[in-house]
Amino acid sequence: MLWLRQFSRFCSSTSPSSKELLLKLRKKTGFSYINCKKALDSCNRDLEKAEKWLAEKAKELGWQKAAKLADRKTTQGLIGVYAKDNLGTFVEVSPCCC
Numbered sequence: 001m002l003w004l005r006q007f008s009r010f011c012s013s014t015s016p017s018s019k020e021l022l023l024k025l026r027k028k029t030g031f032s033y034i035n036c037k038k039a040l041d042s043c044n045r046d047l048e049k050a051e052k053w054l055a056e057k058a059k060e061l062g063w064q065k066a067a068k069l070a071d072r073k074t075t076q077g078l079i080g081v082y083a084k085d086n087l088g089t090f091v092e093v094s095p096c097c098c
Contacts, residue, residue: 035054077094079092
């Protein structure tokens with residue numbers, strides 16, 4: 001058992017850890033932790049393949065557009081959101097320009 005533990009340490013130290021790959025992928029692409037982890041898992045920890053996988057998924061699911069709009073600031077009005085159990089309410093209050 002001790003030999004197996006030492007062997008696994010040796011093998012894991014020769015290649016970059018999953019955490020390092022995940023951080024590199026997140027920094028390079030800007031996508032979420034969960035999506036980067038899914039990409040690395042589905043591509044057997046191959047960074048280049050994971051980037052391509054993320055680009056395809058982003059295009060398919062519209063992640064890039066959502067991320068682009070996330071920084072947009074509202075100049076006027078208020079938005080309120082309330083959710084409980086399986087019910088939700090969304091309220092938008094805009095100034096009247098009459």
